[in-house]
Each structure stands twice: as C-alpha cells, then as structure tokens.
Amino acid sequence: MIIRSLETALEAIHDGAVLAVPREQSGVAMAATRALIRRGVGRLHLVALPTSTLQADLLIGAGAVATLETSAVSLGELGPAPSFTAAIKAGTIVMKDATCPAIYAALQAAEKGIPFMPLRGLIGSDLLAHRPEWRVIDNPFGTNDPVVLLPAIKPDVALFHAPMADAQGNVWIGRQRDLSTLAHAAERTIVTVERLHDGNLLDDPVLAAGTLPGFYIEAVALAPRGAWPLPLPDHYPADTAHLAEYAKMAATAAGFDKYLMNHVYEQRAA
Amino acid sequence: MSGPFRDEELLAAHVADLIGDVRHVAVGNASPIPATAALLARARGKGRPYVSLLGSRRHTFFTDGGVELFDCAGQGRIDVFFLSGGQIDGEANINLVSIGDHDKPTARFPGSFGSGYLYYVVPKVILFRTEHSRRTLVPKVDFISAPGASDPNVYRTGGPICLITNRCLFDFDRASRRFRLASLHPGHSLDEVIEHTGFDFDQPDAVPITKAPDAATLRLLREVVAPEVAEVYPQFAAHVFGFTRAA
Numbered sequence: 055m056i057i058r059s060l061e062t063a064l065e066a067i068h069d070g071a072v073l074a075v076p077r078e079q080s081g082v083a084m085a086a087t088r089a090l091i092r093r094g095v096g097r098l099h100l101v102a103l104p105t106s107t108l109q110a111d112l113l114i115g116a117g118a119v120a121t122l123e124t125s126a127v128s129l130g131e132l133g134p135a136p137s138f139t140a141a142i143k144a145g146t147i148v149m150k151d152a153t154c155p156a157i158y159a160a161l162q163a164a165e166k167g168i169p170f171m172p173l174r175g176l177i178g179s180d181l182l183a184h185r186p187e188w189r190v191i192d193n194p195f196g197t198n199d200p201v202v203l204l205p206a207i208k209p210d211v212a213l214f215h216a217p218m219a220d221a222q223g224n225v226w227i228g229r230q231r232d233l234s235t236l237a238h239a240a241e242r243t244i245v246t247v248e249r250l251h252d253g254n255l256l257d258d259p260v261l262a263a264g265t266l267p268g269f270y271i272e273a274v275a276l277a278p279r280g281a282w283p284l285p286l287p288d289h290y291p292a293d294t295a296h297l298a299e300y301a302k303m304a305a306t307a308a309g310f311d312k313y314l315m316n317h318v319y320e321q322r323a324a
Numbered sequence: 325m326s327g328p329f330r331d332e333e334l335l336a337a338h339v340a341d342l343i344g345d346v347r348h349v350a351v352g353n354a355s356p357i358p359a360t361a362a363l364l365a366r367a368r369g370k371g372r373p374y375v376s377l378l379g380s381r382r383h384t385f386f387t388d389g390g391v392e393l394f395d396c397a398g399q400g401r402i403d404v405f406f407l408s409g410g411q412i413d414g415e416a417n418i419n420l421v422s423i424g425d426h427d428k429p430t431a432r433f434p435g436s437f438g439s440g441y442l443y444y445v446v447p448k449v450i451l452f453r454t455e456h457s458r459r460t461l462v463p464k465v466d467f468i469s470a471p472g473a474s475d476p477n478v479y480r481t482g483g484p485i486c487l488i489t490n491r492c493l494f495d496f497d498r499a500s501r502r503f504r505l506a507s508l509h510p511g512h513s514l515d516e517v518i519e520h521t522g523f524d525f526d527q528p529d530a531v532p533i534t535k536a537p538d539a540a541t542l543r544l545l546r547e548v549v550a551p552e553v554a555e556v557y558p559q560f561a562a563h564v565f566g567f568t569r570a571a
Contacts, residue, residue: 079378179469231387
C-alpha cells in the first residue's frame, strides 16, 4: 500500500541515511520533519537542493544531522539560521559547502546512472579547495581547458511535500521540477501531500504533464498544511509571524528547546 | 544623505542605469535593492529586459526547476546578475562562507549560493554591499566563494563589472584586477571612502557625484515597482516604500 500514515511512511529514513530535501520554494515536508525529530532520527547526511531554511536549521538544532551538503542555509529575510550557524562555529556538524548548480549536477548524474558530471566555474575557489572528492581534469575534447568533475550524489531517500497524490502513488508536482530531480536521483522517495486526488492523475493530459509517476514513489502520507510554517507555492504563503518567533527563540539553546517542546513534541495543529 | 529620496532609491536607480539595455536580468536570494533595480529597468524598458527574481512566482518565467537558471547562465542567456559577500576584497574575490579559520570560524554566513558558478558565466555581475566598512571591504577575503578574476586558460565568459556600496560606486578592471572609484554618492566624501575601505583602489583626478534619481524614476519606483517588490520582499517594501499589500 503506497498511502500510509505519516509515521509509517517515514520508516525508510533510517539513522545515518543520505536524505535529500528541496529548497523552501519547492515544497518542504515540515510535518514529516517534525515527526522525524519526535522519532529521534540521527546522524543524517542531509542534502538540500540547493539550499535550505527552517528544515535544515530545525534538524541541526535537534541533533539529527551529522553532515550537511548544500549551498546555503538561512532564514531569508528573517536573517541567519541560528542552529546552523551555532553548529558550524562549534564544529558539531560536517559541512560540505557547495554552489547551487553543483548540487543539481551531482543529483542529475545519479538520475542518469553515471558516476560524475562536469561543471563550469569553481576553479580558483575555496569551495573546490575544500572538496578533495571534486576533481579537475583537462577537457578531453579541447586543449588546456580545465573543468571540474563532481561525483554523483545518490540519496538513500528523498523527502518532500506536494499538493496532491492519487491512490496509485502518482504525485502532482506542477512546475516544481526540482522534486522530479530528487525523486529520479534517490533510491526511495517519500512524499507528504495536502490531499488525495480521486482518480488517476495520469489519465488527464494536463495534470499528467506535472505528475511524478508512482513508479518512483515509496510512500505517500496525507499531511494537510504539511509545509507549515513554510509556504507551499501556489497554495499558501509562509507563516512569517511563526518564523519570526522561531528566529527569536532559536537564538539561544534554551529557547530552541522550548520551541521543540511547544511546536514539535506537542503535536499542535497547524 | 540629502534630497527627497531614500538611499535605497538612489542605489536602485543607479543600478538600473548600470544594467543597461540587455535581454535578461536575474536576481538571486536576499537581494531587495537589485530586485528593485531590475524591476525598475523593466518598467522603464516597457517589458525589456526579462527579469527573473528567485523566490518570486510572478516575476520569473522558469518552468523547469532551479536548474533552468544555471543552464540559462551556462549558455550565456543571462546578461546581468548580482552578488554580494560577507567580505569582498580588492581583487573582487567574494566570501559568502565564513570569517577566520575555515574549520573553526568566528563567523558563519549562509553559504555560497550560485556564486561559485554564476560569477564565471554571467557577463555583467554587479557586486552589491550596503555596509561599506573595513569589516566588509577587506585586503584579502578569508574564504573565496568565487574569485574576481581567473587565469587565462580558465573558461570564463563573465565576472564583476562594478561594486556599489552605500557610499560610492567602484568600477572593476579585469585586466589589472583592481577597483577604481567611479562616483561618490551625494553627501559622501573621498576621505570617508578611503577611511572605510580595507583595500587599495584607483581613483580619477576628479571624482563625480552619483546622479540622483529624477522625478520620473522616483514615481516609477514608488508606484509601479514597489508593489512588485512586495511580493518577494514584503518587509523591505514596507520599510522603504511604506507599501503594504492588502491581505
């Protein structure tokens, strides 16, 4: 059965998993993230395509992340991400700094089942200097043209939130194509959705164009307002008052713990 | 600052002039003044250039995910982009990562975003930093998110053309890898710029004053651009233009 309860759907995300998640504008599974923290998930290798906001900060603050691979973490207009910043300064997580297209390219390599992808840029940067696994070769089709090769990122699990799915596990993602990249690249994909669609999404050619086939999907869980307090683009905006409260509370360890108690361990309705 | 306009309006108007007549301007995260400038350029150009604001639903045409922006840039389909830095040095190297020892930093910034790629492949990159101080404009950055210039054999179709701050505008010369003072904003002096700049830069014999925005520009900014900016930067639009979207 593809449609499961939230807790059951998340079983595939084991401690130490390479977990890939999307940027805020694509649909972040925040209800699922809170459920993972309640379950006590740990040692995650979190890959954020290509950036993250509250999701990474919350997971880091809760001690669930061992390694973070992304291009940036912040709270946008609300300023720095407090748990991320504190963890880097304290050295409690391994940070693999990237640039946005490098994360896309490495996941695209996994989509294609190839070991690496070349990318322009990066040469002469300290991003490259701190990544021994990124190699520079001379373009074999040119002369004296150095180019960077990035090894594929093959996530164990991709996790995101989408507007709707049907009973076959087909998920409607609309124009949020990053979600397709994540699902194609990952071993397994877990999706939370606002609602279940009555019928088969692939039957309607208009909907089918924005549908991720159930073939790629391990589990779907119903989670109305499952991106809250982040936005679900085209559906609802960010809860900026709540995010401002988070930014304030997470500035101290005691405040962050209180936030977890109030909003994560207490299963408060969104 | 003197005159019946805000600093943000002066900067946005000037950046709109710097954008020039191009086909496609893209604006990344956390860039309210560049976003304002790009939308002003579009309002003046009656729809040209195309403007892609990351994080906007209305002001971006991309339908193929985040990768479409970088694919566009790789092909030369983005003419102007904006970057900033926690630190920027005299060779236009930018640091969006951290201050101090990389493994034990004293300060951490969000991260490099698309800079490690876009700085190389967008022809006109406008550097933007509204805090002009020795803390931000340094002799040498602690971490190079992206270098201002590259060796001749490195594929590089783009790079920085200038640096605009709250005090002045510098042009960047890619051959000498140095900034040159281009204009002082109204109310700011050369001595002040020297005092607050951590790197050496070139200067002309007489430094012009940055042109103040005219009445038509201010009207476009406040009436046409402000509501558009508010979609992505509601707090900025409220603070600068007093614009609040109806609920």
